[in-house]
Amino acid sequence: MAQDKEKTIKPEEKNEPAPKTANKRRTLIKALAGIPVLGLFAYKLAAKTRYDLEKKNRVLKELDLQNIEAPVILPSSGAKGKLLRIGIIGFGVRAVAHANGLGYIHPNDVEKRKKNDTLEDWLAQEDLNVAITGICDVFDLHAENGLATARNPVRAGGAKTPDIPVERYRTYQEMLDDKNIDAVMIATPDHHHAPISVAAARVGKHVYCEKSIALNEEELNDAYVAVKNSGIVFQLGHQITQSVIFKQTKDIIKKDILGKITLVETTTNRNSADGAWIRHLDANGNPKPGDEKSIDWPQWLGSTPVVPFTTNRYYNWQKFFAYETGMIGQLFTHEFDAVNQLLRIGIPKAVVSSGGIYYWKDDRDMPDTLHCVFEYPDRDMTLLYSATLANSRSRGRVFMGREAFMEMGSSISITADAESIRYKKQIEAGLIDQSGPMVSFNPTLGKIDAVSSATEKYFAARGLTTTTINGRAIDVTHLHIKEWIDCIRKGGTPSANIERAFEEGIACLMAHRSYLEHRRIEWDPVNKKIV
C-alpha cells in the first residue's frame, strides 16, 4: 500500500499556482467523470427499450394482433331524441346498479361512493336522457329507496333530474297499464322474470330483464314467442360483453390464435356466507328489515307454493328452487353468455350435472358444489362448469385450444401450449416464452379497484363490474343499458337479445333438470324440446 499515491482533497491546495492549466483540465475531467457512465447508461437504456418494443411487436405481429391495443372510442348515445321514461320493477340490490347505470343514484350512495373513490368516475358517466318515472316493489322500504333515487338531483353526466312525477305502483300490472312508461327494467327474484317479460312485451314496453329469464321450458317458450311477436327491444342482463376485454377477446377468437378449441372451462369459486346467499342478517347479526306489514308477501310469492313469510326466504330466495335454479341460474348464466357471445355455441346436444350440498347444510335446495358438462359434438367441443361455494381458489375462465389457452376475466392472458405445433418455432427461438403468457392485456393495471366484499371481488375478477377505457373505470352495466337504450332509439338488436336468451335458457334448464333428475338430458332440435 505504501506505493499508493495519496489522493487528497485540500481545497486550499487547489489554488496553488504551479502547473495551473494542466491542473485545471485534470479537475474538469474528474468533475465530469459521470458523463461517460451516463452515456453508456443512455445507450443501454435505448437498446433495452428498442429490444422490448421489437419483441412485443414481433409477437403481436406474428399473431396478427397489432391493433389490439388501439384506443377504444365509445360511440355517443342518442341522448338527444325523446326522453325515455323507464319503470323499474323490483328495487333491490340489482336495481340499484340499474339506476346507477341509468345515471341516477340514492342520496346515501353518493356518500358511499365518495368514500370508496368511485363517485368521480360515476359522475363522468354519459347521460342517457332517461327518466325513472315508475317504481314497483312489494317492499315499502325498497320502493322508497327507488323513489328517492329517481328524485335525487345528483346525476351522472351533468344531467338534470327531469321535472316529472315519479310514481310508485303496487303491482307490475298497474305499471304496465300506464301509458307514461316506455320501457321497464326487471330486477325481481327470478320466478317473476318470465311472467313480467311476457306481460310487458304484450303491451309493447321494451324490456331489460335480469338473468335468468325462465324457470321452466314453458315459461321460456312463452317469453320467446311474446318478445318475438311484439317488436320490443329485449336485453338480458349480461353486461360482460360490454367490457373492453371482451372486444379484444373476440378479435383473438376470430384470428384463431388458440387453435382448435375443444374444451372451455368456466368456474365459480366463492367461500363466504354472502357468496352462498346467506344475506338476511346485517353486519351486527340482526335480521334485516321487513315483515308481512311492509312486504306484500302473497304478491312476492306469485304463482309459487304458499309458504309463510321469513326474512330468510325473502332475502335468501336464491337458495330455493321454487324461485330460481341455483348457481346455474345465478352465476353460470354469465359464464354461458360469455362463451356463447364469443363462440356462438348455442344449445348443447346434451348436458350432465352432478353435485350436492356438502358444506352449507341449511334449508337450501341449491347445491354448493356443482359440475355441469355441456356437450357440443357438432362443434367438437365441451363446455364445463365447475362450481364451489366452499373454496375461493381462483380458477378463472379458460378457453383451451390445440395451440394455446386463454384466460379471460377482467384481463386476458394467452399462453402458448408446451406441445403447440404452430408456435413450436417461436418457442424454440425464444420469441414466445411458454412458461408465462405470450400476450396479456390488463386495462385495469395500476388502478385501484373499489370492490370490498369477497362476492364483489368475485364479480370484478370475472369482468362483471367495471371496464377501464382510457384510464377511466366505466360501469359495464351502464354500457349494457346504453346498448339497450340506443337500440330502442335507433333500432337494432342488442347483444343479449331474445335469441341468445333462449339458447342460454335452454342450456341452463337442461343442466338444472339433469341435476334434479340425476340423468343425461338431451335437446331435440327438430321438435325444439328438452328430452
Next chain:
Amino acid sequence: MKETKTFTTPQLTTLVVLRFLIGWHLLYEGFSKVLIPNWSSLEVLQESKWILAGFARYILAHDNLLNVVDFLNTWGLIAIGLGLIFGLFTRLASISGALLLLLYYLNNPPFIGLEYLVPTEGNYLVVSKTLIESVALVVLAVFPTSSIFGLDIFIEKYKNLRNNRKE
C-alpha cells in the same frame, strides 16, 4: 477547521465504482417505472407487511395519494441515480437513496413469519440485498468521493469562494 479526507487509489477507485453501480441501478429502477405503461406501486404496497402495512393501506385507500407516491418514487429514483453518477449533491443523494431503500426494505422485510405472494429472486433471512444497498449508500455518504470525481468539485469550489470572501 477544514475537513481533509485522504484515500488510497484502490480505496478511491472502489468507492467511485460502487457509487456508479448503485447510481446506475437506481436510475434504471426509476426509468423502468416510466417505461412500463400504467406502472404503479399498487402491487408492492398491497404486499406491505410489518410496521409500514398500515401506512401502505392508507395510501392505497387514497387514489390521489397513490399517484403522488408513484411520482415521488419514479422521479426520486431517477434524481438519486443521476446524483450518484454525476457526483452532484452526492451526500444528499446517498442519504435520500439510503432512506428510500430502507423504506422498501421495511415494507417487506424478510423476517420470520412474514410471508409474501411475490417470490424473491434470492433467499433472505432478515438481511436482504435492499438492506445491503441501503447501507452501502450510507458508506458512500460517510466516505464521499464526489469532490474528487464528480460535479461536487464545482459546488465545493463555489462554497470555498464564498467562505473566502466572508473571511
